[in-house]
Amino acid sequence: GQQLNQSPQSMFIQEGEDVSMNCTSSSIFNTWLWYKQDPGEGPVLLIALYKAGELTSNGRLTAQFGITRKDSFLNISASIPSDVGIYFCAGDRNSGGSNYKLTFGKGTLLTVNP
Amino acid sequence: KAGVTQTPRYLIKTRGQQVTLSCSPISGHRSVSWYQQTPGQGLQFLFEYFSETQRNKGNFPGRFSGRQFSNSRSEMNVSTLELGDSALYLCASSLFREGHYEQYFGPGTRLTVT
Numbered sequence: 001g002q003q004l005n006q007s008p009q010s011m012f013i014q015e016g017e018d019v020s021m022n023c024t025s026s027s028i029f030n031t032w033l034w035y036k037q038d039p040g041e042g043p044v045l046l047i048a049l050y051k052a053g054e055l056t057s058n059g060r061l062t063a064q065f066g067i068t069r070k071d072s073f074l075n076i077s078a079s080i081p082s083d084v085g086i087y088f089c090a091g092d093r094n095s096g097g098s099n100y101k102l103t104f105g106k107g108t109l110l111t112v113n114p
Numbered sequence: 115k116a117g118v119t120q121t122p123r124y125l126i127k128t129r130g131q132q133v134t135l136s137c138s139p140i141s142g143h144r145s146v147s148w149y150q151q152t153p154g155q156g157l158q159f160l161f162e163y164f165s166e167t168q169r170n171k172g173n174f175p176g177r178f179s180g181r182q183f184s185n186s187r188s189e190m191n192v193s194t195l196e197l198g199d200s201a202l203y204l205c206a207s208s209l210f211r212e213g214h215y216e217q218y219f220g221p222g223t224r225l226t227v228t
Contacts, residue, residue, distance in 0.1 A: 042221050045216070050213075102159060104149075
């Protein structure tokens, strides 16, 4: 099935550094979402993007919906140890609310060294 | 407000058996989606229910089925279990608001098939 290409697969950084990850697709998506998953838990919604070109922040997190609607990126500034986890991008190709089906990237494993 | 709850959290079954997993969505959410998460395939969409009707279905065999009750609670069933069905099964409930869906995940049910 349709997959989103998420990169990098993993990152190992020092506390305080900024982080950037992205997702690309060959198809257009009308919604981009970014989730974080901790071990043994379900994904938690971080940021939702609904318009091409939209730039949205949530604390130290900033995400953008690419202008072509085929990509999105997530930045984390001044990383802290609790940022450790797997970050997923997800997209929905539908619009108008008639149905809802998310396609997920394979995730970026982030490790933060204190 | 209580989040999405899933029961049981852990389950061990034998090949050939069947299993039923349960999901209670966030109060007021009428859409419930199910996903399978494995290390190799990542998060894969199974199906979505809205008002007791299946609106969307992923590419899984007919052994995977689900239903939704009038109170929006949902169950998914897997019959004739195979080793490859071992996975984390995630339920997500969604609220359609201001023209967009917001989707929230439960903690998942970890199914191990031996």
